[in-house]
Amino acid sequence: MPDRKQFVHLHVHTEYSLLDGMCRIEQLIAKARDLGMRHLAITDHGNLFGVIPFYKKAVGSGIKPIIGTEVYLTSGSRFDKVSSKTPRELSHLILIARNEQGYKNLIEISTRSYTEGFYYKPRVDYELLQEYGEGLICLTSCLKGEVPRTILKGDMDEAGKVLSRYIDFFGRENVFLELQDHGIAEERIVIKGLVELSKKSGIPLVATNDIHFLKQDDYDIHDTLLCIQTGKKKKEKDRLRFSTDQVYFKSAEEMYQLFDEFPHACENTLRVAEMTELELKFDELHLPEFPVANGQTPQLCLRNLCEKGLNERFGDNINDAIKMRLEHELNIIDEMGFTSYFLIVADIVDYAKKNGIMVGPGRGSAAGSLVAYVTGITDINPIEYGLLFERFLNPERKGMPDIDIDFEDERRDEVIRYIINKYGSDSVAQIATFDTLGAKAAIRDVGRALDIPFGLVDRVAKMVPSGMSIRRAVKESADLGEIYSGDDELRNLLDVASSLEGLPRHISKHAAGVVIAPGKLSDYVPLMVDSKGEVATQYPKEVLEECGLLKMDILGLTTLSLIRLCLNMIRESHNVEIDISNLPVDDEKTYEMLSMGESDGVFQLESQGMKDLLKRVVPRSFKELVPIIGLYRPGPMGAGMIDDYIDRKHGRKKVEYLNPVLEEILSETYGVILYQEQVMHIASKVAGFSMAEADLIRRAMSKKSGPEFMESLKEDFEKGAKAQGIDKRDAEYIFEKVTPFAAYGFNKSHTTAYAVIAYQTAYLKANYPLEFMVSLLTIKSGDTDKVIYYINVAKRMGYEILQPDVNSSFAHFSIENGAIRYGLTAILNVGYSAVESIVSAREDGDFTGLTDFCCRVDLRLVNRKCIESLIKAGAMDCLGYTRSALLDALDTAIEYGHRRSSESKVAVASLLPEEDMERFNDVVREKEEFEQGEMLRYEKEVLGFYFSGHPMAQYKERLRGIITCQLGEIESIPAGSNVVVAGQIIIKRQITDKKGREMAFFTIEDETGYVECVSFASSYEKAEFFLTKGTVVVVSGRLEMNNGLKILVNEIIPVEEAERSMTNTLNIRVPRSFMESDENMESLYQFILSRTTTGGMIVRLYLERGSGDGEVVMQLPRSCSIIVDEETIGGLKKLVSGCEVWASRERING
C-alpha cells in the first residue's frame, strides 16, 4: 500500500508565469509544507525567472525543489519567425532538470528560446531538444501539449510518433505521459488516449494539476489577472479565460481521489521527484579572467599598474605608510581572488578616460581603496581623507566587492559596448529587473478589468498613500476604510487588487547593471532578450550575486555630462582649459556661494534642506563639505547629530569626547561621530580589533542585532579594551554610546567621492556662472519643471533669458552677449534634425520671412507641427509679424515651400538659372496679436512654461486686496506672522504623514519670488484635487523658519475662487472727472444695482478729493452687495473709463 499522502506537484506556475500564475513563491512553499509534501516543482511558462528564489526557499523549508519550465514548442524551426505566427500554434512541454547537466541544458534551452527563438513567445524546437535533452525529464503537458493535441485530433499513430520523438530526445526513462483532469471534457478524451499510449509504449503515466493559484476561491481573482494580462474587461465574452476553477494547489488526497482509477500515476510523481538530483551551489565565485600579456600573471599586472599609478598620483611624496597600505591592499585582493576584478574595472575606466568619457571620481566604499586610487578607478586619495580599505573589502567577510562607476550618462552605452567587445557578447549581458504590480497600479488595472469608471478608480487609487500596501491603507486611512465598508463594488476592487498587489508584472532591464562571466554566460544563468533585442539575464541582480557572478553597475550620471558641457563652454568662451580632477580645493568664491545656500544645480546640494544646512554649517574647506553630503538624512537628523555638529563647529557648544583616546579619531568632526569609518577606528583603537573585525562589529551594531549577540559583542569589546589598558566601565560607556551612531553614521568613502562632484559643480558655478547655468539648462532641457526652475534661478542671478529665435538660437541653450539664449530643442515638437536644418539654412543669411523660412529649410525635417511650435514659442517673432499672423499664414507658406522645393528640382534639372525663378512673395498678412492670456497659453503648451509674461501678472490687480505681501517680500516678514500670498505652483511633492494620511510640500512662485509651503493632511485633503503644478493658488498660513522659510498652510484656494471666498469687498476707484457728471454716476449706480445679489461683495467707492488731498471712501450697504465676476469687472471698466477695480478682504484684527 503506497503512502497515499505523498504526492508531488510537477506542473506549477508561480508568480513568475507573469500575469498568469498567481502563486507567490513563499506562500506556495508554505502551502506544500502545510500539506505535508516533501517535494515541489516550479514549471513557469517559457522562463526560469523564479527558479533560484524558489530553490532557496524550498531548501530552507525542508522541501526538495524540482526545477523545470513549461516551454513553448514550435513544430518548425525556432529561427522561423513567420510561419508559426500566433502563439496558439505553439505547444507546451514540461522539462525538468534531473541533474546538474539537465539544469545547464535547461538554462541553454531557455536562453536559446529567447535569443534565437523569440517570436511573441520564447520558443524551442526539436533541434534544441535533441541537442540539449540530456539530463532532462519530459512531461507531455496540458491540453496544449503536442501529444494531447494529437490525441484530440484522433490521430493516435501520430501521437505515438511524437512520443517516440520525445523518447529519442530525452531517453525512455525520462519521458512521462501527463494526466490532467480539471473537469474539462477534452481531458477525458486525452486521458483515454494517454492510457492507451502508455499501454502500447510502456511509458509511465504521471498525474499533475496545472496549478495557477493556491486556493479554489482564487479563481475569480485569477480571472481578473488574466484580464489584466490580455487587456480585456471581465464582462467581455470573447476573451481568454480558464474554463475551470480546478487549477489550484490540491492536496495529495484530492489528487489521489481525482485519479482514483490511476493511482500509479500519482505514485509516479514521487518517482519523478526521486529521479531528480540537483544541488545548486551558491558559494562559488565565477570571476572572469582579465587578459594579460604573455608571461604576466594578473597579480603582476595589477602590481605594475599600481606602481605606475603610485608614482603618478604621489610623485615624490610616496612614504612607507603609503607603500605598506598598498602592499596590504594588494595582498588582500589577491587572497580573496579579486585581482582580475580590479584589472577589469581599471581597464574599463581607462578606456573611458582615454576616449574622453567623463568618469566620476568614485562611488560607494571603493573610494576607500588605495589600489582603486592609484589604478585610476577612483580619484579620491583615501589616505588624505582617512578612508578605510576594510570598509570596502573585508577578508573576514566573504562576498563580492562592489565597484560602481559613474560615467557621463550620454556616453554610458559606449562603455557597455566596450565591455561586450572586450569580453565577448557570450560572456556579457545586462541584468533583468522585475516591475511588480504596485498598490495604485493594481487598483487601476483591476478597476479597468472590472469596468469601473476610471475617475472613480483613480480616486480610490490616489487614496492609497505612496509606499503603503492596500491592506494597510484600508486599515489606516479613514477614507479608504469608509469606502471599503460602505461600497460593495469598491470593496471587491480593493480585495482583488490587494490579492494581486506585489506580483511581478513585467521584466525589464536594470538601468545600470552589467554581468561578466568567465566564459559563456549561459553556462551559469539563463538569458533573455528585451524588446530592443539586447541580451539580459533572466535573473535579477541579487540572484546573480548569489550565483557568484561578477556584476558591475555602469551608471550614467547626468552631472558628469553637465561638467563636460560646461568645460567645453568655458573653453570656447574664455579659452581656458580646466582640469576638473585637479581643482584648487580652497576656492573662496565656491565656499562663499555655498555658505549662502546658492547651490541650485550643485550636485547633491540643491535641495532646500541642503541649502539650509549649508547656510548653517558655513563650509570653508572641502573637509567641511564632506559631512554635509551625509548629514541631511533622517538618521542623523533624528539623532540630533546635525545640531550637535553645527553648534560645536561654531563654538556654541563645547567640543567633548567620550574618552580622551577618541580625540584623534573624532577631532575632525568636533567630537561627533559622523562616519562609519570613525566607528571602525574606535573599535580598533579602544578594543584593539583589526580593521576587518572592526568592520564586522560596525555592521553588527548598525543592523541592531539581537540582544544576545550584542551582549557577546560587548564582551569582546570590553575584553579587547582591557588589553588596551582601558577599564571596563569606560569601555562599556563607549560601546553604549557608539552603538547608535553605527546605524546613523554614513559611509565616508561614498560621501567624500560625492563631495568631490559637488565641489566640482559648485566651483564651476561660482567661477563660471553663465557657462554653468547654460550647461545646466541644456542638460535639463527635457525636464520642463527643471527648466522653469533653473530659468528663474538664472534670472535671480541677474541673467537675461532671451526668447527662442530661429535666427539666433541653436539646438541647446547658448550664451549670447552675456545673456542666455533659449535652445530650440527645448520647444515641443522641435527635434535635433529640425534644428540642424534650420541652423544649416541660416548659414546663408537670416530668415527674412515665413515663406523664406519654409523655402530654405528641409520641410521633411521641419514639419508643420514643428513650425507651429516655433511660432507659438515666439521663435519666429524675429520675422517681424505677430504670432497670430504667422499661424494664419503657415499652411500657405508651407505650400510655397513645397512648390519651391519641387520647382528647384525642375530648375536644376532643366538648368534654369536660379534668378529666373519666380520669387515668392511673403504670404503673411498683418493681424492683431493674440491676447496676452492666449499667447501665454501657447507658450506654456510648447515651452512648458510662460516665457513672455507670467500668469500671475493678470491677477496682480485683483489680488492686491487679498494678499498681504508678494513672495519677494516674504523674507522681510517676521516668522510667526500670518500671511496671505498667491502664486503658481511650480513644485509639488506628496508624502504620507505618520498617520498614513497624505500631505504635500509645494512651492509657489510669483513674479517676485517663491516660497515653500507645507500643507498638512487637514488642509491638503480639501485642496488635493486642484493642487497640481501650474495652478495659481492663494495660500493663507503662518510663516515659519524651520530649515528655511516656509508657510504652514491654513487654507489653499484656487485664485479664481479666492475673490469670492477670501474677499468681501469690491473696491472701485472712480476718477473725479467721471463723478462730475450726474449722468455718469447714475449709470454707475444703476449698473451696481443690476449686479446686486444676496451674499455678494460689499461695494466701496473711492473718490479723489482733488488737488492731491487724498481720497474718500463710501461703502454701500450690504444690500447693495454685488456679484463679482468677469461680467461685473468688465462692465465696470467699460462704463467707467480709467477706473480701478479690485477685491479685498476687509477685516479688523483679522
Added chain:
Amino acid sequence: MGRNMAVKRVNAFVLKVDPVRENSQLVNIFSFEYGRLKTLLKAGRQSAARRARSIEQLSEYEILIYFRETSELHLISQFSIIKDFHRIREMRYGLFHSIAIIEHILKLMPLNEPSEKIYNLLKKSLIAIEGGCDARVVYLLFRLYLLKHLGLLPQTEVCTSCSRKLSQDAYYVPYKGGLVCAECFNGEENGSIFMKSSMALVKLLRSLSSLSLNGGFEARIGDELLRDANRLLDFHISYHLDVQLKSTEFLRF
C-alpha cells in the same frame, strides 16, 4: 453669561458693519435707549455666515444685547428687523444722502448718550427719503436739526461781529461761528476760509431751522441754494467739530 453682563433689549439703527476675525461683525448702532453703541455680533458655529450677513447698515432692528460693564464693546445676542428701508437703496441720491446722514450720527453723536429726539430725527429722515422726499432737502434739514441739538447751529439771525440783524448778503466765517455782515467782513480774516452767503441762503437757513420736520421735508429748494447751504454746513461741521465727513464728498456732484 459672564458676571458683568446684563441683557437689554433695544431698538436701534445700524450705522456701520465691519467684519472682524472669521465671520464676526463689529456693529455700530444708534439705539433709542442708550444712544450710540459699539457691539459685536459673533458668528455661531453653524450659521456663522448666514447670521453675519443678515445685519444691515441703515436698517432698524430690535436687538438683544449683552452689556458688558468692563468694556465698550457689547455683544449682540439676537436681533430682529423693524424696518429695512429697502427702497432707499434703489435711489442713488436717496442712498448716498442716507449714508451721509448715518455718518453724521456715527461721527457726531457721542457714545452711550441716548437721545430720543435724534433717534426720531434719524428715523423720520430716512422715512422721508424712502417716501420720495428730495433727499437733498431731508439731508439739509437733518443736519440743521442735529446741529441744533448739539448746540452748534450756525448763527444766521445776526452778524456775529456787530450783532445787527442781517438784511443783506453776508459772509460765513467759520471761526466766528456764523455769518458776518458785509460791513464787518474784511476779506480773508486771519487767513481763514469763508463763504459768501446770499440773502436767499440766509433766509433759507433761518426758515428751515424754524420749520417743523414734516413740513420741512416737503420744502422745494433750488439746486444752487441747496448746494450752497450744504457747503456752508460742511465748512461749519468741519471747523467746529473737527470731523471730516467722507460721504459728503460724494454729494457734491
